[in-house]
Amino acid sequence: MRKGSPAVWAFVITSTAGFMAALDNLVVTTALPSIRTHLGGGIADLEWTVNAYTLTFAVLLMLGAALGDRFGRRRIFTLGLALFTLSSLGAALAPGIDALIAARAAQGVGAALLTPVSLTLLTSAVAPAKRGLAFGAWGAVNGMAIAMGPLIGGTIVEHLSWQWIFALNVPIGLALLPLARLRLTESHGPNSRLDIPGTALASAGLFGIVFALIRGNADGWSSPTVLTGLIAGAALLVAFVAWELRTDAPLLPMRLFRNRAFAAVNSASLLMSVGMFGSIFLLSQWLQTAQGYSPMEAGVRMLPWTAMPMVVAPLAGMLVDRIGGRIIIAAGLAFQAAGLVWFALIVAAHVDYSSQIPPLVLSGIGMALFFAPVTTVLMGSVKPEEQGVASGANNALREIGGALGIAVLASVFTAHGDFSSPQRYADGLAPAIWVGAAAIAAATVAALILPRRRAAAATATATAAAGDSADSAQPLSTVA
Structure with a gap:
């Protein structure tokens, strides 16, 4: 990509916007104790501070792709960026915890609009021979945002205030808006139909389940509110699947899950996010609440985990071409599960930090090891014209896994411990981490279902040869 070329501008604009959207998944975690002190609220409110973002982000990602196809990808990208910027300002100025949660939900809507079309905009600006490099760089930037979130959040909170973790998005967003209008090329997709019923069913179903999980310990798991949330949420998700199977323009084409590689990699992504997001949510607060570190010190002490992808991911990326993604993904998940088991075994009120490293x-x-090859495996599991919707589905399932992970692990934590003392925090943290480890162990099993390298190559060749005759259904978002 030549300096100053449309491809370079597309990469800079879309990756910077994507960095902000990905960063806001976890940047708030090290700020949670400060937010609780300043605005009040219990652990359920802190969960919603994170989950209001991840839930709206997750359930509207696929709709964002469809809106881009219908109304123009640059237009929807710009709209999403404007909403994300405005709601970031609202979060920074929030006078109470409820206002903060509402602003975070609006941020999630903005992120859901800009994220799926950003990859499509980048693809249309980059020559086919260089798209692999562009995808890898775009994914690396987004992965770095997630990895560095706790440190960036902790540093800002300590040296400025928690409000600035949101306020800093505002000047960046304002700078990107005119660039997006001037430097990105408008494009539309082949399918302009929107799946509003599917979006409504998925949104309501996931909200019901997450709401019930968050309220379970406070209201009682047999309370009418919790049971209604669980039962109604599950029923709505079943209705969502049934609707997707019958509609001509599905939000999430269920036929893709007949593909073994696609189903396996998405199952692994969902379960990995349950364990990873839930664990980071609790560990970031553990270092401050129970171990007495400042927000920045807590972020620094999370670096052995969160910064490791910047060191290992390039090496893992080189190995993918040699041995395939299946064994690397499975090994990565096994390592992550083993790390959480190790941590659960040593958790104590006054455990030395050197033991945690x-x-x-x-x-x-x-x-x-997981993040490096997962995009390659995912994109190789579907036809080229389905890569847009496949990417959107994977991102959505990872965000859903994050929301469920925070809700589930926090419920386990509150059932066994609380914030009152280091010992009580340790009492709740250990069983919660065990649950996170179990989720990632299940993800390891899902990864082992992936086809071996030769089988995957044969499947990809057969899929490409089948061409348009394989299925006449159009995806919601395509790679140009």
Whole structure:
């Protein structure tokens, strides 16, 4: 890509916007104790501070892709960026915890609009021979945002205030808006139909389940509110699947899950996010609440886990071409699960930080080995014209896994411990981390279902040869 070329501008604009959207997944985690002190609220409110973003982000990602196809990808990208910027300002100025949660939900809507079309905009600007490099760089930037979130958040909170973790998005967003208008090329997709019923069913179903999980310990798991949330949420998700199977323009084409590689890699992504997001949510607060570190010190002490992808991911990326993604993904998940098991075994009220470094490093290596090949495996599992919707589905499922992970692990934590003392925090943290490790162990099993390298190559060749005759259904978002 030549300096100053449309491809370079597309990469800079879309990756910077994607960095902000990905960063806001976890940047808030090290700020949670400060937010709780300043705005009040219990652990359920802190969960919603994170999950209001991840839930709206997850359930509207696929709709964002469809809106881009219908109304123009540059237009929807710009709209999403404007909403994300405005709601970031709202979060920074929030006078109470409820206002902050509402602003975070609006941020998630903006992120859901800009993220799926950003990859499509980048693809249309980059020559086919260089798209692999562009995808890898775009994914690396987004992965770095997730990895560095706790440190960036902790540093800002300590030296400025928690409000600035949101306020800093505003000047960046304002700078990107005119660039997006002037430097990105408008494009539309072949399918302009929107799946509004599917979006409504998925949104309501996931909200019901997450709401019930968050309220379970406070209201009682047999309370009418919790049971209604669980039962109604599950029923709505079943209705969502049934609707997707019958509609001509599905939000998430269920036929893709008949593909073994696609189903396996998405199952692994969902389960990995349950364990990873839930664990980071609790560990970031553990270092401050129970271990007495400042927000920045906590972010630094999370680096053996969160920064490891920057060291290991390039090496893992080179190995993918040699031995395939299946064994690397499975090994990465196994390492991450083992790291969490190790951490759960050593958790105590006054455990020395040096004892925490090895499991954090092991988990970080595992996370790096997972993220490096997962996009390659995912994109290779579907036809070229389905790569846009496949990417959107994978991103959505990872965000859903994150929301469920925070809700589930926090429920386990509150059932066994609380914030009142280091010992009580340790009492709740250990069983929660065990649950996170179990989820990632299940993800390891899912990864082992991936086809071996030769089988995957044969499947990809057969799929490409089948061409348009394989299926007449059009995807919601395509790679140009």
